[in-house]
Amino acid sequence: MLDLQLFGAPARDQDESPRALPAAELATADSAREAKRILVLYTDSGYGHVATARVLREYLGAVRPWRIDAVDVYREILTGLDPFRALTGMSGPDIYNEYALRRGHTRLLWPVIAAGSSVAIRLGSPFVVRQLSAYLRANRPDMVISVMPLINAAVAGSLRQLGGAIPFVTIVTDFCEPMHAAWIQHVDQYVVCGTEKCREQARRFGLPPEQIIAAKGLMLSPKFHALTQTMTPATVATARAALGLAPDRLTGLMMFGGRGADRMLDFAATIEASDLPVQMIYVCGTNRETADDIAALPGKRPRHVIGFSDAIERHMAASDFFVGKPGPGAISEAMVMGLPMILEVGARLLAQERYNATWAQAIGAALSFRNADGLCAAIAALNEPGRHAAMRRAIAAQPNRAIFDLPAQLDGIFSARRATASA
Numbered sequence: 001m002l003d004l005q006l007f008g009a010p011a012r013d014q015d016e017s018p019r020a021l022p023a024a025e026l027a028t029a030d031s032a033r034e035a036k037r038i039l040v041l042y043t044d045s046g047y048g049h050v051a052t053a054r055v056l057r058e059y060l061g062a063v064r065p066w067r068i069d070a071v072d073v074y075r076e077i078l079t080g081l082d083p084f085r086a087l088t089g090m091s092g093p094d095i096y097n098e099y100a101l102r103r104g105h106t107r108l109l110w111p112v113i114a115a116g117s118s119v120a121i122r123l124g125s126p127f128v129v130r131q132l133s134a135y136l137r138a139n140r141p142d143m144v145i146s147v148m149p150l151i152n153a154a155v156a157g158s159l160r161q162l163g164g165a166i167p168f169v170t171i172v173t174d175f176c177e178p179m180h181a182a183w184i185q186h187v188d189q190y191v192v193c194g195t196e197k198c199r200e201q202a203r204r205f206g207l208p209p210e211q212i213i214a215a216k217g218l219m220l221s222p223k224f225h226a227l228t229q230t231m232t233p234a235t236v237a238t239a240r241a242a243l244g245l246a247p248d249r250l251t252g253l254m255m256f257g258g259r260g261a262d263r264m265l266d267f268a269a270t271i272e273a274s275d276l277p278v279q280m281i282y283v284c285g286t287n288r289e290t291a292d293d294i295a296a297l298p299g300k301r302p303r304h305v306i307g308f309s310d311a312i313e314r315h316m317a318a319s320d321f322f323v324g325k326p327g328p329g330a331i332s333e334a335m336v337m338g339l340p341m342i343l344e345v346g347a348r349l350l351a352q353e354r355y356n357a358t359w360a361q362a363i364g365a366a367l368s369f370r371n372a373d374g375l376c377a378a379i380a381a382l383n384e385p386g387r388h389a390a391m392r393r394a395i396a397a398q399p400n401r402a403i404f405d406l407p408a409q410l411d412g413i414f415s416a417r418r419a420t421a422s423a
Contacts, residue, residue: 036414039141040070041155043148048329051258052147052173055221055403063407069141073151077135078128125154132158136166143410146170149182156186164188165421167413171219174328175359177201178352190413194218194332194402197355210416213409217335217400218328224313224336225400231317239318243304245279250383253281253319253339257327258308260287263348265294267323270372272299276379279303281315313337321382323375325349326357326366336400340391341366342378364394 038060042053057068071077128151136144136158144159144166146152152170159166171192172183184191184205192213193199202212237247245251256264268282282305284291295305309315312333316322322334326343334341343357345368360366367382369375382388 035065035067036142037067037069037140038143038145038410039136039139040068041073041144041146041148041151042070043074044072048173048258048327049148051221051329052171052219055219056145056147056171056406059222059403060407060410069139071135073148077131125157128154129157129161133161136162141166143167143169143414147173149174152183152189153181153185156188160188165417167417169213169410169413171215172198173218174198174352175218175356176352178350178355181205182352192402192406192409195359197359215402215405215409217398217402218332219403219406220329220332220336220400221313222403224316224333225404227313227317228337236318239314243281243315243318245281245302245304245318249301250278250321251281251319252278252321252323252342252379253283253315254323255283255312255330256285256324257330258285260285260290260307261325262287262290264290267372267375268294269297270376271379272297272301272303274376275300276376277383278379281319282306283309283312283315320388321379323379326353326360328352328356331356331360331366332400335365335395335398338392338395340382340388340395342375342382343368344370346370363398365391365398 038056040053040056042049044050053070057070060066061068132154144155146155146169152168156168159168167190168186168188169190169192170183172194174183175195176197177183184202184207187206189207190211190213191198191202191207192215193202194215194217199212199214203209240247240249240251254264254267264282264284264287268280271278271280279301280303282291282294282303284294284306285308288307291305291307294303304315306315316333316337316339319337319339322330322339322341324330324341324344326341326345326349331341331343341360343360343366345354345357349357357366357368361368367378369378382391
């Protein structure tokens, strides 16, 4: 039930194998040795939900004898409940990806999509719950994990119709709730929160402490952590040379999500025409047109331009800093790789991204910009003596262990449910 174009897993690299994981993560309790089926619910509205679902499938399946399945809720279960398709002939996720993410029409469009989806789910609640219940009854998972917002009250309601014995976990892939009850919607949820602000929101919603799971950051593939353990100045220089870059020049990586963004072209053109002592890697996602336009720019220095990459950690390993919009996944990846950030702020940001930029700047890990000239000024500031090193120290003070801690946290939920059932 996977979207093979977005979700197909490449062959494992050596550093992604279970043997490369810390030995402590491979030790399992008796309860964890039981074969279980976990169903992950995701949406391809943006790539972050897809990436999180994929990480869960790969990692949990490697360290536990669990079968991890994933389903795109809107495209595979609730296919008849999409007001945007009825009105425009284009699905809500496709409108979001094309116009909000790629073209940057966020000020009005994102609230319309979020509100429209939320209203449609609430108005169609009996239908939504019935469709979800039928799907879950047919598949009978031992646990349901949601990595998407808006749908969680309906998921909890459908599981309650099936008797309430199947635990329901929501892993919040944002740093916090971007609007009221976007993620945290039902008293039956366990909620995995990667930030203190998110945990505070869960407490305010009224969830009991045992249902609020504290994570050290967002869920990332272990391949980011593994690669950092092998990085040296020599390997960084080699990685740059392999991309056609100078091995000893300040190197930035620009990325605006898995879908890319048209405005990358303006930013790239200004950088390439400047006298900044920098070379750039441009990762344009599925926005092939922008990748071609950036590659065709006149330039004074080496650059490397690609479209979508399933190995972004390797490009980050060749970089000194990150440039992009403050998506939660991109910030988390950059921080694990030790990259100071220059983050876009302003009207084009999605609601769920605004807090991220504020947080990253507050801890000293990021600078910000609003336009192309501001970006060049921020790159120059990053290159000031001591600034880059200070930002790296701020990043090192925020370790991310979320994916490594998750198996034991899920074991605890299974154990709690068994104890409740036998009481």
